[in-house]
Amino acid sequence: MPPTITINHVTRIEGHARIDIHLNDLGKVASTQFHVTQFRGFEKFTEGRPYYEMPAITARICGICPVSHLLASVKACDAIMAVQIPEPAALLRELLHCAQFVQSHALSFFHLSAPDLLLGFDSDPALRNIVGLIEKHPEAARDGIALRKFGQQAIERMAGERIHPSWTVPGGVNKPLSADARDHILTGLPIAKSIIRRTLKNFKAMLDDFPAESAAFGNMPTAYAGLSGLDGEFKIYDGALRFIDNTAKPLATVARPLDYSKYIGEATMPDSYLKAPYFKPLGYPEGIYRVGPLGRLNVAARMGTPEADGELEEYRQRLGRIVQSSFFYHYARLIEALYGVERMEELLSEPLITDTHIRADAGVNANQGVGIIEAPRGVLIHHYKVDDNGSITWANLIVATGHNNLALNHSIRQVAEQFVDGAQLKEGAVNRVSAVVRAYDPCLSCSTHAYGGPAVNLRLWSPQGELVDSWPRPE
Amino acid sequence: MPQKISLRIDGELIHTAAGQSILDAAKAHNKFIPALCHMKGLSSVGACRLCIVEVAGVGRLLPACTTPVQDGMSVTTQSDKLRRYRRIALELLFAERNHVCAVCVSNGFCELQGLAKRLGVTNVRYPYTYPKVPIDLTHPRYTADQNRCILCSRCVRVCAEVEGAHVWEISGRGVGSRLVCELNRSWGESTNCTSCGKCVQSCPTGAIAEKGFAVEEMSKRTDPISRLATLRAAGSDNKPGVIL
Ligand code: SF4
Ligand code: SF4
Numbered sequence: 130m131p132p133t134i135t136i137n138h139v140t141r142i143e144g145h146a147r148i149d150i151h152l153n154d155l156g157k158v159a160s161t162q163f164h165v166t167q168f169r170g171f172e173k174f175t176e177g178r179p180y181y182e183m184p185a186i187t188a189r190i191c192g193i194c195p196v197s198h199l200l201a202s203v204k205a206c207d208a209i210m211a212v213q214i215p216e217p218a219a220l221l222r223e224l225l226h227c228a229q230f231v232q233s234h235a236l237s238f239f240h241l242s243a244p245d246l247l248l249g250f251d252s253d254p255a256l257r258n259i260v261g262l263i264e265k266h267p268e269a270a271r272d273g274i275a276l277r278k279f280g281q282q283a284i285e286r287m288a289g290e291r292i293h294p295s296w297t298v299p300g301g302v303n304k305p306l307s308a309d310a311r312d313h314i315l316t317g318l319p320i321a322k323s324i325i326r327r328t329l330k331n332f333k334a335m336l337d338d339f340p341a342e343s344a345a346f347g348n349m350p351t352a353y354a355g356l357s358g359l360d361g362e363f364k365i366y367d368g369a370l371r372f373i374d375n376t377a378k379p380l381a382t383v384a385r386p387l388d389y390s391k392y393i394g395e396a397t398m399p400d401s402y403l404k405a406p407y408f409k410p411l412g413y414p415e416g417i418y419r420v421g422p423l424g425r426l427n428v429a430a431r432m433g434t435p436e437a438d439g440e441l442e443e444y445r446q447r448l449g450r451i452v453q454s455s456f457f458y459h460y461a462r463l464i465e466a467l468y469g470v471e472r473m474e475e476l477l478s479e480p481l482i483t484d485t486h487i488r489a490d491a492g493v494n495a496n497q498g499v500g501i502i503e504a505p506r507g508v509l510i511h512h513y514k515v516d517d518n519g520s521i522t523w524a525n526l527i528v529a530t531g532h533n534n535l536a537l538n539h540s541i542r543q544v545a546e547q548f549v550d551g552a553q554l555k556e557g558a559v560n561r562v563s564a565v566v567r568a569y570d571p572c573l574s575c576s577t578h579a580y581g582g583p584a585v586n587l588r589l590w591s592p593q594g595e596l597v598d599s600w601p602r603p604e
Numbered sequence: 605m606p607q608k609i610s611l612r613i614d615g616e617l618i619h620t621a622a623g624q625s626i627l628d629a630a631k632a633h634n635k636f637i638p639a640l641c642h643m644k645g646l647s648s649v650g651a652c653r654l655c656i657v658e659v660a661g662v663g664r665l666l667p668a669c670t671t672p673v674q675d676g677m678s679v680t681t682q683s684d685k686l687r688r689y690r691r692i693a694l695e696l697l698f699a700e701r702n703h704v705c706a707v708c709v710s711n712g713f714c715e716l717q718g719l720a721k722r723l724g725v726t727n728v729r730y731p732y733t734y735p736k737v738p739i740d741l742t743h744p745r746y747t748a749d750q751n752r753c754i755l756c757s758r759c760v761r762v763c764a765e766v767e768g769a770h771v772w773e774i775s776g777r778g779v780g781s782r783l784v785c786e787l788n789r790s791w792g793e794s795t796n797c798t799s800c801g802k803c804v805q806s807c808p809t810g811a812i813a814e815k816g817f818a819v820e821e822m823s824k825r826t827d828p829i830s831r832l833a834t835l836r837a838a839g840s841d842n843k844p845g846v847i848l
């Protein structure tokens with residue numbers, strides 16, 4: 130019987146996952162499967178709650194980027210109230226979002242992925258982590274910690290003394306930004322910027338060291354999706370959701386958030402809690418698309434801030450107009466972090482940023498609302514339906530890791546084919562399989578919030594079609 | 605002129621008027637007795653059992669809010685036994701409904717949460733019951749979420765005794781008790797409710813709240829209601845020039 134190799138607990142990602150690799154009789158990879166084994170159920174247990182509690186409830190989905198859920202959720206609530214929020218509130222929300230991008234990207238790059246990149250994929254696994262990084266590359270480790278702290282402190286400054294989940298509320302935000310807080314955040318900007326500049330420079334110098342990884346880490350044509358502005362400029366808080374194909378040809382623009390479901394279908398995978406969204410006009414599974422840093426940069430015509438624009442140009446000179454290897458998520462992430470810091474500077478210089486018109490008041494004026502934003506990991510969609518009293522009757526959340534689910538599966542297969550050989554797993558191969566998952570920076574606790582899908586259902590088949598094992602095991 | 609009596613509270617000799625409750629007498633002498641269902645100006649019902657005290661010569665614990673002071677009484681308000689029982693009472697309140705403070709509109713302002721903190725309740729030793737209870741969002745301005753209700757009946761009393769509308773009642777028994785609006789209608793269908801908001805302000809938890817108040821925004825004020833009720837009791841209602 131051909132063996133199945135199971136890599137349990139992909140480390141250094143947020144959440145839990147399992148990957149099965151099926152070998153054929155020749156000991157080569159026949160197929161792979163990526164399973165998400167966590168289960169949360171937010172869509173179910175929010176039924177009956179008042180819609181305006183959704184931001185705080187859904188922010189609990191994720192401890193890493195609660196701000197993304199808050200923002201998608203308040204946007205969905207704004208839509209239910211049918212209000213246009215005051216401009217200062219929109220600026221403040223975007224500022225908060227940028228700060229969270231910076232801190233989240235810092236975490237992904239320095240804490241989770243830099244150990245592979247700086248210490249090597251084949252280095253001693255016991256040291257291939259942030260601790261090993263501190264030892265070997267103390268400057269990089271310090272930079273990572275400092276950058277994350279900058280983002281986090283900015284969030285705290287904005288939202289008050291401590292992390293205040295309800296600062297962003299339906300209709301706006303609930304406290305204006307003080308001039309003091311603004312000035313304080315501004316003083317931290319130059320250091321944050323120089324950290325990102327330095328990191329980008331170092332990363333670019335290393336690019337040629339990973340030919341095999343960049344060739345095989347999910348290097349495949351797919352469509353891409355991301356938000357962008359009227360002129361195609363990069364956007365993370367608002368903008369329209371656009372799909373492009375692998376030649377940068379526009380496929381669709383979702384003009385009204387509510388129309389998302391015309392373009393995005395959701396397939397349920399029999400062996401994972403994670404649904405697999407696909408671009409509907411192309412069908413399943415041809416409608417595979419990628420979101421997140423790679424997808425966003427592919428979709429955007431330009432960044433819209435000076436330094437990030439320069440970096441985007443160079444990125445495209447090096448890798449082409451469409452960058453298709455998921456290995457370059459890291460590169461794209463750094464450019465986005467730079468954008469985040471630059472954009473924060475712009476927003477903080479807006480005279481309206483300390484204005485006190487920050488909240489629109491209204492009741493239920495629409496029975497459903499959709500909020501779409503770019504979470505650090507990619508497009509995040511919250512869709513709620515309410516009755517006339519504002520009681521949630523239905524909710525659907527599509528998270529970044531979900532959008533990437535198909536691509537993630539393809540990438541795992543590609544990496545496994547390249548690096549796994551024979552029935553014996555080598556540590557370096559295991560790590561590369563895990564690393565391609567990390568390249569997407571998947572947030573698995575977010576992505577399995579759905580309830581009522583299939584239970585964990587694992588089945589092993591031999592090439593002869595016999596059921597070798599199954600889970601849950603029959604009593 | 606009410607009769608003067610003397611008693612000891614935690615050993616201290618206190619002279620006070622007869623007819624007062626132990627809770628009021630203790631409060632007047634700056635002694636802290638935890639209380640949840642009690643609200644100044646409303647009748648006392650002894651529902652929450654947090655104000656229990658020991659009275660010398662009485663074999664059981666007595667609720668301070670409904671027990672009148674008596675001449676020669678000796679009351680103990682703090683002891684290991686009392687602390688233990690009060691803790692149990694609080695833990696049972698948490699276990700009985702779905703209190704998820706982190707996403708509650710009253711997080712940070714809640715009397716139940718505040719007392720739990722003050723009395724050192726860091727965990728609940730009883731299994732949660734996770735009941736499925738109604739959330740009524742039908743009122744145009746207010747919400748009643750029984751996930752957070754502790755059945756203190758402050759809303760029932762303030763509505764009946766101060767507003768005179770008597771919208772609320774408690775139906776059922778024991779753990780099956782539920783807050784009901786009039787004859788079990790939705791709040792939005794109530795014909796008596798004047799939308800005065802007194803029950804909102806009186807509810808010690810996030811159970812009754814104002815619509816649109818997001819998580820951690822629903823703070824409450826009971827003193828204006830207590831003052832109004834006290835003035836009424838003193839017969840000064842509607843007197844011109846009385847500033848409430
Ligand atoms: S009512 Fe009080 S104790 Fe209950 S969830 Fe809300 S804050 Fe917590
Ligand atoms: S709704 Fe509030 S005031 Fe009324 S019984 Fe419940 S906890 Fe007490």
Ligand code: FES
Nearest residue numbers: 641650652653669
């Ligand atoms: S305050 Fe006395 S029983 Fe509740």
